[in-house]
Amino acid sequence: MRKNTVFVLGLFLALALVLPAYAVYGESPVVSDPLDQVNFAISGRRTVVWVDKRAGNWDIYQARIDINPPxxxxxxxxxxxxxxxxxxxxxxxxxxxxxxxxxxxxxxxxxxxxxxxxxxxxxxxxx
Incomplete structure (x- = not known):
């Protein structure tokens, strides 16, 4: 069974991002078990995640982080x-x-x- 492959760009600020189950993360962090949520570090204000789904299609997730308090x-x-x-x-x-x-x-x-x-x-x- 083919698992999702996820590439993550960025390091530093913690972010909880909900992604599809059965994902393998490259760079940071490395996860291969089924999951509902993963925490990873990001830099600056934007992280881009590419997910290779089992059907061979790619999804792109973007997160913008507001690091300045009100x-x-x-x-x-x-x-x-x-x-x-x-x-x-x-x-x-x-x-x-x-x-x-x-x-x-x-x-x-x-x-x-x-x-x-x-x-x-x-x-x-x-x-």
Whole structure:
């Protein structure tokens, strides 16, 4: 039985990529058992994987990796500020020029207390 052959370009950042079962990996890593997922290292922001399927056809998988974390911008009130009224708007902009902001992963804290449940998170704007 012919197994899939996969060629991987790249080294460094860890990536979990779901590939067809029965794959043999050249370069990095070497795997020949049936699998659902394999972890391998990549460099930069792109890895290309060629898979030789049992039918003799080739599939190409590409992964783009965002290695820069999101940044918090335009935080209001500014850190360390004292607010003298009983109600003051709290807002920030979360910016990610790569894959974007996963809104479900944004958590909002005020004076150490988690106020995420009461926050309005829309796009990159947090209020």
């Amino acid at each position: 940044a918090i911008d335009d935080l209001q009130p500014i850190p360390g500020a004292t607010v003298n009224n009983s109600w003051a708007p709290v807002s920030a902009e979360v910016v990610d020029k790569g894959v974007g902001v996963d809104q479900a992963s944004v958590h909002v804290y005020l004076d150490g207390a988690d106020i995420t449940a009461g926050a309005n998170i829309n796009g990159g704007l947090v209020q």
